[in-house]
Structure formats: C-alpha cells, structure tokens
Amino acid sequence: MKKLTIILILFSTFLFSQQSIFWKISKDDSESYILGTYHYLGKDFINENKIILEKLKQSKIALSENIDSANIFINKRDENLILKKLDKNEIETIKNIVPNYVDAKKMTLRELIITIDGKISSKFCLTEKEKSDNIKMDDYLKKYSLENNLKLVGLEPTKNTFDYINNSLYLGATDEKLLQILKTKIILLNSEKQNLNCSIINEYRTKKHLFNFTKERQEKLITARNKDWIDKIDNAIKQNKKVFIFVGLFHLDFKDGLLELLKKRDYKIEEIELK
Template structure:
C-alpha cells in the first residue's frame, strides 16, 4: 500500500496552497484569466497561477494556451521523481518519515490522535499505517484522499503543459529541486503538530466546497478572491507554514525570474496560484523591482 501512496503522491503532489481554511465569498464573473504578463525594457515573461489537480476534462483557459504558444521555454516549480523510480520514491519516503523511534502519535494529544484515527477509519484505513510519517506528509495524503472522494482526479495545469512542452520539444526548467520541496513539506507543522493536524482535519469537512470556490475564482482570474481564499486564510490560520510555503520560496524565485529577461528566450512560468498574491507574492515583489504587471484578458 505504501508504494501506491508514494506513486499517487508523486503524480498528484498538491502544494499546501490548496490546504487552507474555507473563506466563502460571493461569486463574480470576470473576463480575465490567471495569467499575467510581466514586462521591463522591451522584454516580458508570462506568469500563470495554476491549480495542481483539476476535475477530469476541465477546460484549460485560453490565455494559458495562448501564453504557452507564444513562448519557447516552460518554467515549473520543481521536477518530481518518476513514479517508477523506486530509489527516488524510497528516498522521498525516508525524508518524510520520523527517525530515532519518534512517531506522529507521540506528537499529538490523545484527543487529536483519536480524531485522526476516526478520519482514517471512515475511509477504511488504519491510522497506524501513517504514524511513522511527519505531519506535512500525512496532511498531503489526506488531501489526496479528499480529492479522490470528490472525484477530482484530472491532470493539473502544470502536468498538462509539461507534457505538451515535451511533445513540442520545448525547453523545460525548474525554480527549485524536488528535494527542496520535500524538505519544506517534511518540516511543516514541526513543533506544533497538534494544531497543524487539527486545522487540516477541520478543512477536510468542507474540502469539496472549498476546492470549488478556488477553482471558480481561478477559472475567471479573480485575483482578489484567490488572495482571500488562499493567502489571507493561510496566513491567518498558520503563519509559520505560510512563511515556509510562500514567503521564503517567492523571495528565492524572484532573482531566477529576473534572470529570464534580456535573453533569447520567451518564458512561461507556472506556479501554484497562491504564490502570486499578497505582499510577499511574486506579482507584488516583481512590481517593487520595477516590472510592469498586466493581467491577461480573454
């Protein structure tokens, strides 16, 4: 079973931009999409905020396709290990696992561990299969379970365009390594495991509705709503995780994006939608550096 979990995790790695509290806001319809043109000195880079897992046969916004067709290089967050690479899978599992006799149960109160036990029991699993893993990996497994329950199992934006770039022989590059992502994930919730697990158990009770709101806002490029649903809610619920997931990584990525200017390539950068917004979002950070930011219209 653990090999299946590892394979599913690698195929549908969900950054915790999709694991924040539900903020219900009214639906609006905008003639825009979640793609931005970042310009400076007669050069530009397209940056798209993505959803890492989509419902089956969900239509891709045309602005993503247009940006892809008008660029010759695709930049993604990280290249994940091949699901068939057993050595890479085992290395990932080792990074996500406790050592020296520690386990997740010892980090939780009896009340929280009982709630976690009940969660896995309701889906026909035994919590003891997961107690050797750190909380960041456990809540990602829970996210995959909720996606399956909601029948959301389609290819994500990143995977769609990575496959298309491979077919068209476009160059693909990455902002960080898979090891960097897994290290970050393995450290989430460290030192406050009880609150971290409780928050994600609460999220699961409204996961389908929450994901629908995110998807709706993303589809029409409603940046204000996406910022409220993802960034504001994540910051309010878990400032430490927000810093690790968004702020630190965004600041590390800005110099890499700036290096894409004044070269022979036209780049499309695809990152999880939560990385774009807020005061530490890529759009705000690039604007501070003097870049012009324009949202693409349909």
C-alpha cells in the first residue's frame, strides 16, 4: 500500500508539473516544437523568450492555424440583412472592431460575436503596454518565419475556421437570439468598468498553464479542429523532421488536445520552461 501511495504521488506530481506553454516533440530522428499562443498578446511576449525564436529559426517548416485572409471569402457574400436591425451607434462599434479590408455587413452574427469577444478581452484584460504592441503574437511568428525563409503552412484555410465558428458557436440559437447577444456584448465593450474574469491571460503571463490531460474537452469547435489537424502535423514532422507549430494554447490541453493526440502517435512530449 505504501508503495502504491508513493507511485500515485509521483504520478500526480508529474501530471500537474506539466505547465509550460512551449513543448518539444520528438520521435526517432525528428525534433520539433509546439507553442500554445494567446492570440491577443503581441510580439513583446515572444521577444522575452529568445528560445522560442531560436527554435523557430532552426526549423524547416512552420505550421500555423491559418495563413490566408478572411476578406477573400467574406467580401463575396451578400449583405447580412438582419444587421439592419442594429442602431447607428451599434453599427459604428462593429465597423471599429472589424478590419477595414473586411466588409462587416457581410459577416454572420456568430463571426461578429467572436470578434467582439476578442476586443472585450483586450480592452479589459490587457495592460496599456500590451495594448500598444502593434503586431499580435501569431502574426509576429508568421512574419518571422517568412523573413527567415521558412516555409509557412496553414493547418486549415481561414474559411474552414469560420465554418467551424458558424456550425459550433451558440448551437441552435435563432438569429434574433444571436442579435440580442451581439447587442449585449456591444454594450459591454463600450462600457468603462467591468468585472471581467481575466484569469486566463493572467495565468498565461506566467508562461505556464495547468493542463488536464485526463479530461475530455467540451468545446466541439476546438476538438473538431484538433482532429482535423493531427494528420497534417504528423505528416509534416515525418517529411521535414524539424517543424515549429504555433496554435492557440487551448488546442494543446485536455484528453483530445494536440499534445495527447501526439502522444498516441508515439511522440515524446517534453515541456520547455520559459522564464
């Protein structure tokens, strides 16, 4: 019994010590790396840890969630007529949060909701210094890859990402319900004082995340994308040996996260401590 207790303690310690946002992936003669990003933070966060850029530069290929622009397919759509139910101030808010190259009037309600969620998190959870960082973390890694002559590949077209959003977010909600959700979020974004829970970004700033590799994730949006990506990641490593992968942090977590999916394919996963 004593021996079993010691084993359980050691296992528990190992399980909960795996907290890094940056991991080494190896099998046979391959050595690759995967970084869990936080999309709203910028290049300064990456530059604080030179090992990230060093490992990226040493790679042969970089894999990102996607690399093409949303305007390619959004601007070809017809206008979303339900958006005419927004008032003048609400429309102005929408225009301010959507990039100029995308026609906001042609976006779906779900697309606008997830866009405004990002703006809310940035407004209330980022420091002023973080807000002034003019290039976001994922974009910076893409730019660095191209500047260092790495092949940059998207794990999915941006259109697929938006399809996942439209098929998974607020499943079953009517347009009227989604419109009300959007209006509520616009009010939240335009307010000045909010008790928003910023625990996720506060944790990320420590460059650690408490992973739970035994629990199944509930968000179908992330799980479905992970399952679509794992073959592409596996094949890229087999073909190139040195691959650098950077995707949103939550794609790494849980039983159906990328780290566990890689383990099932006999990859050795080792955390890299960041300062």
